[in-house]
Amino acid sequence: MEPRIPREMRAVVYRGPNDLRLEQVPVPRIGRNEILVRVATCGVCPTDIKKIQTGSVPPPRILGHETAGTVVRVGSGVTGIRIADRVALHHHVPCGTCHFCVHGDFAQCATYLRTGVTAGFEPAGGGYAEYVKVLPFCLPGVVRIPSRNTFEEGALLEPVNTVLKAVRRLGLHHGDSVVVVGQGPIGLLFNRILALHGQQVFGTDLVGRRRLLGRTWGAAATWDGGDPGLAERIRRRTRGRGADAVVLTVPQEGAFHSAFDLVRRGGRILLFAHTLRGHRTPTDLSTLCVDEKTVLGSYSSDFSLQREVARRVFSRRLDVRPLVTHRFPLERTSEAIALAASASPESLKILVEAQP
Ligand SMILES: [Zn+2]
Numbered sequence: 001m002e003p004r005i006p007r008e009m010r011a012v013v014y015r016g017p018n019d020l021r022l023e024q025v026p027v028p029r030i031g032r033n034e035i036l037v038r039v040a041t042c043g044v045c046p047t048d049i050k051k052i053q054t055g056s057v058p059p060p061r062i063l064g065h066e067t068a069g070t071v072v073r074v075g076s077g078v079t080g081i082r083i084a085d086r087v088a089l090h091h092h093v094p095c096g097t098c099h100f101c102v103h104g105d106f107a108q109c110a111t112y113l114r115t116g117v118t119a120g121f122e123p124a125g126g127g128y129a130e131y132v133k134v135l136p137f138c139l140p141g142v143v144r145i146p147s148r149n150t151f152e153e154g155a156l157l158e159p160v161n162t163v164l165k166a167v168r169r170l171g172l173h174h175g176d177s178v179v180v181v182g183q184g185p186i187g188l189l190f191n192r193i194l195a196l197h198g199q200q201v202f203g204t205d206l207v208g209r210r211r212l213l214g215r216t217w218g219a220a221a222t223w224d225g226g227d228p229g230l231a232e233r234i235r236r237r238t239r240g241r242g243a244d245a246v247v248l249t250v251p252q253e254g255a256f257h258s259a260f261d262l263v264r265r266g267g268r269i270l271l272f273a274h275t276l277r278g279h280r281t282p283t284d285l286s287t288l289c290v291d292e293k294t295v296l297g298s299y300s301s302d303f304s305l306q307r308e309v310a311r312r313v314f315s316r317r318l319d320v321r322p323l324v325t326h327r328f329p330l331e332r333t334s335e336a337i338a339l340a341a342s343a344s345p346e347s348l349k350i351l352v353e354a355q356p
């Protein structure tokens with residue numbers, strides 16, 4: 001039976017820099033090849049925070065893209081998805097056939113760069129609303145959540161995917177050593193995934209409590225990121241070489257420069273959080289040429305890892321539940337964003353729940 005769906009819903013609309021407003025908006029109407037999902041929960045992602053604080057995208061928009069909920073309406077042309085399915089959504093899905101996709105560079109595909117989940121206005125994820133619709137090209141990104149798993153686990157598939165993708169890009173060998181700079185929710189996911197792969201993880205963070213957490217999430221040791229003896233400590237743990245890779249989960253300039261001291265010759269420095277355009281910094285290019293240190297980036301998720309990520313998270317071999325520390329109702333989304341932006345010692349993953 002089709003659930004009753006109201007004409008209007010509550011949504012948190014981005015109206016300009018640092019201006020989020022709870023508004024009544026129409027529930028999206030779906031086409032033949034679309035579905036409507038009643039949002040249960042949506043993760044707060046640092047990329048949303050940046051958009052809201054810097055005004056890097058034009059308003060109005062309804063943001064929030066780590067979304068899980070229940071299917072409440074299915075277009076007549078859609079197969080394989082049914083009303084009442086509990087699902088996690090991916091707001092970016094690549095075409096699979098273009099030059100970029102064939103090379104595995106899904107995040108550069110023109111289709112992927114479009115956002116295919118919306119609660120209204122210019123599609124922007126829409127998770128900070130009561131209902132979202134999934135556009136046709138994003139239906140392959142709809143993942144069913146098993147009955148034993150929670151919506152929250154579903155909402156974390158997307159961030160886990162981005163981390164696993166980045167780890168794959170590092171091309172590490174078993175037993176390699178990796179420094180993870182920043183022990184926030186993303187850093188902790190790096191710790192756990194790398195440790196599960198048999199890598200030796202060293203975490204750094206300026207916050208003591210996060211350094212403690214870093215060890216429970218798989219780091220062999222954690223240190224203060226500002227410790228002047230850091231490079232020496234890491235050399236001592238790596239037979240004098242330095243780490244095989246350094247992952248920067250924070251966009252700080254100082255952390256980028258010190259990464260060159262932490263990584264071994266021929267090692268890799270991966271940028272995960274440098275998403276703002278126009279950020280430049282001088283670099284001694286001989287470290288790239290002579291020392292063969294590589295700087296690479298990783299952005300967004302990898303569609304080809306979607307099943308693998310679902311298997312790991314839903315089997316709880318990678319148990320993401322302890323990552324969630326705060327849940328806010330929809331009308332308090334601004335507070336959720338502010339808390340996530342402040343990186344307080346007590347907060348890790350923060351979720352906004354559209355349903356009371
Ligand atoms: Zn995200």
Ligand SMILES: [Zn+2]
Binds near residue numbers: 101111
């Ligand atoms: Zn493509």
